[in-house]
Amino acid sequence: xxxxxxxxxxxxxxxxxxxxxxxxxxxxxxxxxxxxxxxxxxxxxxxxxxxxxxxxxxxxxxxxxxxxxxxxxxxxxxxxxxxxxxxxxxxxxxxxxxxxxxxxxxxxxxxxxxxxxxxxxxxxxxxxxxxxxxxxxxxxxxxxxxxxxxxxxxxxxxxxxxxxxxxxxxxxxxxxxxxxxxxxxxxxxxxxxxxxxxxxxxxxxxxxxxxxxxxxxxxxxxxxxxxxxxxxxxxxxxxxxxxxxxxxxxxxxxxxxxxxxxxxxxxxxxxxxxxxxxxxxxxxxxxxxxxxxxxxxxxxxxxxxxxxxxxxxxxxxxxxxxxxxxxxxxxxxxxxxxxxxxxxxxxxxxxxxxxxxxxxxxxxxxxxxxxxxxxxxxxxxxxxxxxxxx
Amino acid sequence: xxxxxxxxxxxxxxxxxxxxxxxxxxxxxxxxxxxxxxxxxxxxxxxxxxxxxxxxxxxxxxxxxxxxxxxxxxxxxxxxxxxxxxxxxxxxxxxxxxxxxxxxxxxxxxxxxxxxxxxxxxxxxxxxxxxxxxxxxxxxxxxxxxxxxxxxxxxxxxxxxxxxxxxxxxxxxxxxxxxxxxxxxxxxxxxxxxxxxxxxxxxxxxxxxxxxxxxxxxxxxxxxxxxxxxxxxxxxxxxxxxxxxxxxxxxxxxxxxxxxxxxxxxxxxxxxxxxxxxxxxxxxxxxxxxxxxxxxxxxxxxxxxxxxxxxxxxxxxxxxxxxxxxxxxxxxxxxxxxxxxxxxxxxxxxxxxxxxxxxxxxxxxxxxxxxxxxxxxxxxxxxxxxxxxx
Numbered sequence: 001x002x003x004x005x006x007x008x009x010x011x012x013x014x015x016x017x018x019x020x021x022x023x024x025x026x027x028x029x030x031x032x033x034x035x036x037x038x039x040x041x042x043x044x045x046x047x048x049x050x051x052x053x054x055x056x057x058x059x060x061x062x063x064x065x066x067x068x069x070x071x072x073x074x075x076x077x078x079x080x081x082x083x084x085x086x087x088x089x090x091x092x093x094x095x096x097x098x099x100x101x102x103x104x105x106x107x108x109x110x111x112x113x114x115x116x117x118x119x120x121x122x123x124x125x126x127x128x129x130x131x132x133x134x135x136x137x138x139x140x141x142x143x144x145x146x147x148x149x150x151x152x153x154x155x156x157x158x159x160x161x162x163x164x165x166x167x168x169x170x171x172x173x174x175x176x177x178x179x180x181x182x183x184x185x186x187x188x189x190x191x192x193x194x195x196x197x198x199x200x201x202x203x204x205x206x207x208x209x210x211x212x213x214x215x216x217x218x219x220x221x222x223x224x225x226x227x228x229x230x231x232x233x234x235x236x237x238x239x240x241x242x243x244x245x246x247x248x249x250x251x252x253x254x255x256x257x258x259x260x261x262x263x264x265x266x267x268x269x270x271x272x273x274x275x276x277x278x279x280x281x282x283x284x285x286x287x288x289x290x291x292x293x294x295x296x297x298x299x300x301x302x303x304x305x306x307x308x309x310x311x312x313x314x315x316x317x318x319x320x321x322x323x324x325x326x327x328x329x330x331x332x333x334x335x336x337x338x339x340x341x342x343x344x345x346x347x348x349x350x351x352x353x354x355x356x357x358x359x360x361x362x363x364x365x366x367x368x369x370x371x372x373x374x375x376x377x378x379x380x381x382x383x384x385x386x387x388x389x390x
Numbered sequence: 391x392x393x394x395x396x397x398x399x400x401x402x403x404x405x406x407x408x409x410x411x412x413x414x415x416x417x418x419x420x421x422x423x424x425x426x427x428x429x430x431x432x433x434x435x436x437x438x439x440x441x442x443x444x445x446x447x448x449x450x451x452x453x454x455x456x457x458x459x460x461x462x463x464x465x466x467x468x469x470x471x472x473x474x475x476x477x478x479x480x481x482x483x484x485x486x487x488x489x490x491x492x493x494x495x496x497x498x499x500x501x502x503x504x505x506x507x508x509x510x511x512x513x514x515x516x517x518x519x520x521x522x523x524x525x526x527x528x529x530x531x532x533x534x535x536x537x538x539x540x541x542x543x544x545x546x547x548x549x550x551x552x553x554x555x556x557x558x559x560x561x562x563x564x565x566x567x568x569x570x571x572x573x574x575x576x577x578x579x580x581x582x583x584x585x586x587x588x589x590x591x592x593x594x595x596x597x598x599x600x601x602x603x604x605x606x607x608x609x610x611x612x613x614x615x616x617x618x619x620x621x622x623x624x625x626x627x628x629x630x631x632x633x634x635x636x637x638x639x640x641x642x643x644x645x646x647x648x649x650x651x652x653x654x655x656x657x658x659x660x661x662x663x664x665x666x667x668x669x670x671x672x673x674x675x676x677x678x679x680x681x682x683x684x685x686x687x688x689x690x691x692x693x694x695x696x697x698x699x700x701x702x703x704x705x706x707x708x709x710x711x712x713x714x715x716x717x718x719x720x721x722x723x724x725x726x727x728x729x730x731x732x733x734x735x736x737x738x739x740x741x742x743x744x745x746x747x748x749x750x751x752x753x754x755x756x757x758x759x760x761x762x763x764x765x766x767x768x769x770x771x772x773x774x775x776x777x778x779x780x
Contacts, residue, residue: 041703041711071699071711073728106696107729292682292767293775300776306496309461313431321431321461338463339497377682379772385683386690 003027003226005161005182006126009136013114014066014104019136023091024061024180025126029225031187032058033196034099036218043070043216044080049099059097061220062087063178065137065165066104067111068216079110086119103165103178103216104139130182134163137178140384141165145256151245153238156229159184162249164219166209166257177204177257179219183246184226191232191239196221198243203250208289208374209261221246258373263381266298268357271371275363280317281370287315288359288372295377301352303328305339308359323364329357393417393616395551395572396516399526403504404456404494409526413481414451414570415516419615421577422448423586424489426608433460433606434470439489449487451610452477453568455527455555456494457501458606469500476509493555493568493606494529520572524553527568530774531555535646541635543628546619549574552639554609556647567594567647569609573636574616581622581629586611588633593640597648598679598764611636648763653771656688658747661761665753670707671760677705678749678762685767691742693718695729698749710755717750718742 006025014020026032034053036046052058062084069076080100088095102110134146147162164179187195200219232239258267270288275281288294291311297304305326312319326334329351333343396415404410416422424443426436442448452474459466470490478485492500524536537552554569577585586609594609622629648657660678665671678684681701687694695716702709716724719741723733765771 039700039703040705040709041699071696071724071728073712073726075728106700107724292771296772296775299772302776306461309431310429310496313429315430319430322463334461334497336463338461338465377772379769381682382686382689382767382769382772385686386692 009128012118033192044077069102130161186225186228187223261375263378264375266376276366285372289374299376327360399518402508423582434467435490459492520551576615576618577613651765653768654765656766666756675762679764689766713754
């Protein structure tokens with residue numbers, strides 16, 4: 001029997017006439033790892049799920065969209081617990097054996113009457129697909145985000161299914177969206193925890209839509225133990241390959257989140273090279289990623305290197321402007337203190353029409369590097385966020 | 391003879407057919423104090439002026455708009471020096487006795503031929519007004535910013551003239567605009583330095599348009615020593631009154647900058663009370679002031695308290711959500727962990743149509759306070775900044 005996560009997509013009465021919840025049945029023997037938002041006002045389900053994962057063997061994951069159950073106080077916390085107890089009764093397990101997640105509107109109480117009666121009446125058959133699950137967790141997303149991939153490690157074929165949702169309140173730390181990834185191998189608790197940390201640091205923690213950190217976001221990896229031949233705690237070459245492959249999948253999901261960022265018309269990659277430390281490179285990359293003046297310039301297809309430099313100068317790190325070079329879409333525009341006279345501005349300006357923009361910054365002062373992805377700041381961003389209420 | 395700053399407004403060939411420069415003649419015996427941007431890539435004139443003020447008696451201040459001479463490398467630095475030397479020859483002083491300031495486009499070299507021939511040919515008569523000066527330093531500003539005020543300290547009448555420019559790249563530290571303030575009293579170097587620090591910390595350093603820190607911005611106070619009766623080093627009551635009055639003038643200028651922030655439709659005051667420290671309150675106030683999700687909500691007249699709370703939770707300070715209350719336009723909307731059920735949402739929503747929005751946050755955990763002002767994020771902000779190139 002193949003051990004894989006079984007899925008049921010359902011409506012629990014939060015959204016009207018569309019799927020608004022996903023139930024995942026975790027195979028026996030699976031290991032799970034999770035990272036959640038560092039927001040101090042993490043939503044009730046996040047708080048409950050962290051506790052449950054630490055102290056129990058998890059049998060189910062349950063996610064709803066449409067209501068985040070965040071900033072909802074004691075009532076919200078009690079609602080989340082009641083909701084989990086109702087689920088436990090339905091699923092014949094303990095409520096502590098379920099991870100629950102919510103995403104959507106902040107500050108509104110869950111429609112508990114709808115939810116409890118929907119859960120009472122529903123018939124869970126676990127015949128849905130990962131792709132259907134990726135649709136059911138959408139909020140302001142324009143399209144669903146799903147990756148199915150096979151890879152081979154040491155001759156052994158491995159299957160990965162991964163879904164996520166994003167769109168707004170995307171600023172990593174960690175990781176500002178919901179994402180679930182199933183992998184059909186056996187991993188020890190120690191190996192899966194190492195894996196998730198590496199993956200998050202190199203994917204979801206490198207993106208920003210708006211510099212606003214969500215209250216709800218969570219990423220779970222489920223290793224279903226379907227395949228047991230490689231011991232990833234011992235075989236470090238295989239583990240390195242696994243990390244690389246899973247990181248790539250999550251980088252692809254991250255890029256989908258940015259491409260679908262609220263109002264995004266462009267994906268901007270900010271690659272800071274030859275820094276004194278990764279932290280220095282990261283601070284600069286995110287300062288640029290979150291600069292409204294840079295983001296609006298990118299929206300306007302304007303290679304506005306002055307704003308990029310001015311933003312860099314405002315970051316609290318050592319910088320020597322006479323060493324810095326800046327390339328936009330591979331055109332050297334700024335070099336060691338001033339505009340580079342060799343730059344062909346017509347060709348550069350033409351390249352700004354592309355959907356993907358590359359900012360390559362060389363600090364020429366060390367060997368560290370950090371890459372971040374962000375979206376631009378458009379009229380549609382303003383439109384969406386001035387009309388979408390809490 | 392009344393000792394006051396004499397002004398000439400002129401065109402030096404940067405902008406076409408409109409005033410683009412101001413020359414101020416500083417009376418003998420004046421004391422000056424200055425604060426400038428903390429941007430590491432401060433423009434050439436800022437670097438030169440800081441040095442000049444420290445080592446010389448300043449006889450003139452010269453400001454141009456239209457070109458910031460920032461990120462212009464050694465050529466830009468040499469241009470600024472040549473420009474100052476030309477001025478010195480015209481004004482019969484040493485170039486080190488002039489403070490020069492530039493504001494406008496970043497990264498373009500000054501049109502030196504135009505400037506040098508304009509300076510050669512101009513006839514400085516010093517018959518312009520502060521109000522005309524406030525017009526000549528405008529860049530993306532929609533209106534000029536000028537305050538003329540008389541005050542009485544210990545029976546002595548004092549006159550203040552103050553001008554500033556703002557609009558974009560407004561995030562304090564210090565102080566992200568150009569501002570010049572003349573006061574007709576005698577102040578020691580020590581007193582004027584204390585005055586400027588207090589004034590800046592309580593006015594220009596409490597505003598944000600876009601979280602982007604300029605490369606050029608500077609604030610100068612000139613005490614012309616016209617009136618000498620009060621010794622502000624000794625008479626601390628008078629000094630306190632002076633600080634209070636000048637701070638109020640600069641708060642009014644700050645508010646003008648926010649009201650004229652690029653695309654601003656609203657002025658948002660964020661008043662964080664009962665914090666453990668001023669620094670904690672300040673971090674929270676500026677996190678909210680620079681949150682795109684909060685700023686777009688304000689533009690949309692949406693009292694989106696969920697976004698305000700979520701932003702607060704992302705700040706790296708101790709916070710207890712169960713102690714926090716949030717009032718929007720004096721309506722208690724969030725209280726101790728959840729939405730306040732007594733809030734009249736219809737009245738609150740109606741109040742969001744006002745030009746000024748008040749966010750009052752009580753942390754109920756200490757006695758410190760910090761107030762910040764910011765503008766909203768509108769379609770016009772995106773429009774202006776996607777079209778205005780470096």
